[in-house]
Amino acid sequence: MLVVNGRWPGRTLCLTAAVHGDELNGIEIVRRVLYDINPGKLSGRIVGIPIVNLDGFRRGSRYLSDRRDLNRHFPGSPDGSLAARIAHSLFAEILVHCDVLVDIHTGSLGRTNLPQVRADMRRPEAAEVTRGLATSSSCTARVPATCQTRGAGPGHRRSP
């Protein structure tokens, strides 16, 4: 875990990557953001966790060694499966202390992902955060998810 404390008070941003252990791009993104940020110009704090799923990362696998998808087990449980316990530990010990979470995913072997942001757009603060991210579309993170290409009308909505 990497932490940069800014010179000025402010909110806490958490960046996570490799919840799916074979999604490698986010690891370097988190590392570069945390190492390149100038704390003297920062308000608040940035917490970076480059590899959440260390078990999957070590084996080059999307999943944990018990074949569970860690991304499907948040907020987790202290008494559940390996996935539930890892999710609970991350959620209860780190994420609850963050104001904003950006969880970076990428396409992995055999998968293609278009750049997108998923958030609960019903929450004004979540919608505001997505405006600063350079993607071509955003998704409302509930089931079923709906997406809209930026600048496009309702005719360009799609489901991921």
Ligand SMILES: [Zn+2]
């Ligand atoms: Zn992923």
